[in-house]
Amino acid sequence: MVFAVAASFHVPLSTPSSSTFLFHGNMIAAVLLTMLGLPCLWFFWSALSLQANKAKAETTGLPLMVRWVTPTNPFWMMVGSSFVLKCRALGIGTKYFHRFYIFGWEANERHVVHQELGPAFMLVSPGGNWLCVSDASIFTDVIHRRTDFRRNMEQFAVLNVYGKNLSTTDDEEWQKHRKVTAITFTENNNKLVWEQSLLQTRGMLQYWLERQPVNTTNDDTKVFTLNVLAAAIFDKSYPFEGAAESKTHISTQNGFEYRDSLGKILKNIIPIFIFGEQGLKAWWTPHSWKSAGLAIDVFRSYVTGLINEEREHMDLGVQKNQHLVAALVCACESEQRENGHSAQRKRDMTLTEEEIISNLFVYAFAGNDTTAIALNHLLVDLAASPETQEWIAEEIRHYLPEDDLSQWPYKTFPHLKRCLAVVVGQ
Numbered sequence: 001m002v003f004a005v006a007a008s009f010h011v012p013l014s015t016p017s018s019s020t021f022l023f024h025g026n027m028i029a030a031v032l033l034t035m036l037g038l039p040c041l042w043f044f045w046s047a048l049s050l051q052a053n054k055a056k057a058e059t060t061g062l063p064l065m066v067r068w069v070t071p072t073n074p075f076w077m078m079v080g081s082s083f084v085l086k087c088r089a090l091g092i093g094t095k096y097f098h099r100f101y102i103f104g105w106e107a108n109e110r111h112v113v114h115q116e117l118g119p120a121f122m123l124v125s126p127g128g129n130w131l132c133v134s135d136a137s138i139f140t141d142v143i144h145r146r147t148d149f150r151r152n153m154e155q156f157a158v159l160n161v162y163g164k165n166l167s168t169t170d171d172e173e174w175q176k177h178r179k180v181t182a183i184t185f186t187e188n189n190n191k192l193v194w195e196q197s198l199l200q201t202r203g204m205l206q207y208w209l210e211r212q213p214v215n216t217t218n219d220d221t222k223v224f225t226l227n228v229l230a231a232a233i234f235d236k237s238y239p240f241e242g243a244a245e246s247k248t249h250i251s252t253q254n255g256f257e258y259r260d261s262l263g264k265i266l267k268n269i270i271p272i273f274i275f276g277e278q279g280l281k282a283w284w285t286p287h288s289w290k291s292a293g294l295a296i297d298v299f300r301s302y303v304t305g306l307i308n309e310e311r312e313h314m315d316l317g318v319q320k321n322q323h324l325v326a327a328l329v330c331a332c333e334s335e336q337r338e339n340g341h342s343a344q345r346k347r348d349m350t351l352t353e354e355e356i357i358s359n360l361f362v363y364a365f366a367g368n369d370t371t372a373i374a375l376n377h378l379l380v381d382l383a384a385s386p387e388t389q390e391w392i393a394e395e396i397r398h399y400l401p402e403d404d405l406s407q408w409p410y411k412t413f414p415h416l417k418r419c420l421a422v423v424v425g426q
């Protein structure tokens with residue numbers, strides 16, 4: 001469409017001759033044909049690939065679930081669910097389409113799909129086949145055969161916003177990331193998380209008490225988690241605000257831009273993957289994408305500043321920060337020093353500045369939804385189970401008798417066995 005409009009606005013310098021009009025007419029026809037041809041080509045390519053993949057899947061003898069759209073198609077991940085929900089609301093499409101074309105259909109279906117198709121079936125799509133299993137012995141087998149069943153690097157590439165990291169590498173490269181990142185979760189950092197969680201809890205409780213009935217636990221636990229992660233990653237403390245209030249403040253005020261930049265990147269991870277940082281800033285993109293593009297910059301500059309600050313502290317022989325940036329810089333420097341002192345030069349296991357930023361981003365990505373969803377589940381489960389609330393309250397009153405949460409020391413944490421049981425048992 002853009003090409004057609006541009007062609008019709010082309011103004012010839014001399015008086016237009018009939019051949020100029022003919023030229024324009026041909027060009028518009030060519031553009032229109034290309035525009036029609038591309039979807040047709042895509043359709044035929046999908047049909048052919050689907051047939052080829054179906055033939056492969058049939059050789060397994062397992063039941064098949066056939067989908068015309070690949071589950072990891074980035075465009076479908078971005079708009080597919082809204083499209084399916086709209087179709088469902090308007091009564092367009094089959095029940096099969098409504099059930100299995102939505103993003104995250106597995107979570108909605110749970111065991112039901114296995115009751116219909118059996119404990120193992122093949123999901124067939126133009127972009128590849130997926131083996132779906134519900135049998136614990138098969139899971140164990142897969143987990144133990146790491147070299148046969150490898151990490152899907154294509155799928156994880158979405159997390160390469162700042163370059164390679166723990167989640168997007170394999171084999172020796174993964175070992176390098178693993179070695180340095182594993183030692184960053186120290187007791188000091190856990191203490192920071194404990195204190196920040198108590199601060200956020202106080203804020204969230206106050207917010208809920210003032211706004212009855214509470215029907216925003218889903219959004220509020222996301223704010224809670226993002227605030228704790230911001231504290232753990234770069235030691236920035238934010239007061240708890242309900243999700244509705246968080247949307248209204250201007251993110252450049254009071255240092256909110258660092259936390260909000262993280263939130264924007266996490267929310268727009270699929271457009272970032274498709275268009276890249278520069279592509280998001282193009283003139284035609286919606287405002288939310290442009291601000292996600294800028295957020296990538298803000299997060300990078302802020303963390304780079306912290307890395308430099310930490311290196312200066314190390315040069316002076318002081319270590320005063322307990323956040324994850326400091327821990328990662330420290331781990332890399334000591335790995336480099338160890339390697340430098342060793343008589344036999346070992347494999348380089350340190351991370352570049354880009355890799356440090358990338359791993360910090362992955363902590364935020366991996367820790368955000370997982371924790372928010374677990375917390376939300378936990379709160380809703382507890383609301384439905386007053387006896388369990390009483391059971392853990394008894395333990396908390398015993399070990400932490402003070403009403404003021406800021407007086408609750410981190411060293412009590414290992415004693416809270418009932419609380420831990422409730423978290424693990426969900």
Ligand code: HEM
Pocket residue numbers: 166167178362363364366367368370371374
């Ligand atoms: C209730 C909360 C959480 C749950 C249920 C959870 C669950 C998981 C699971 C199942 C994996 C393995 C994924 C795979 O290998 O395919 C994983 C990996 C990972 N998680 Fe978590 N997680 C939680 C919180 C966190 C937090 C708070 C952080 C960081 C601050 C974090 C950082 C990571 C990282 C970096 C990986 C990738 C490890 C690797 O690739 O070697 N997670 N998590």
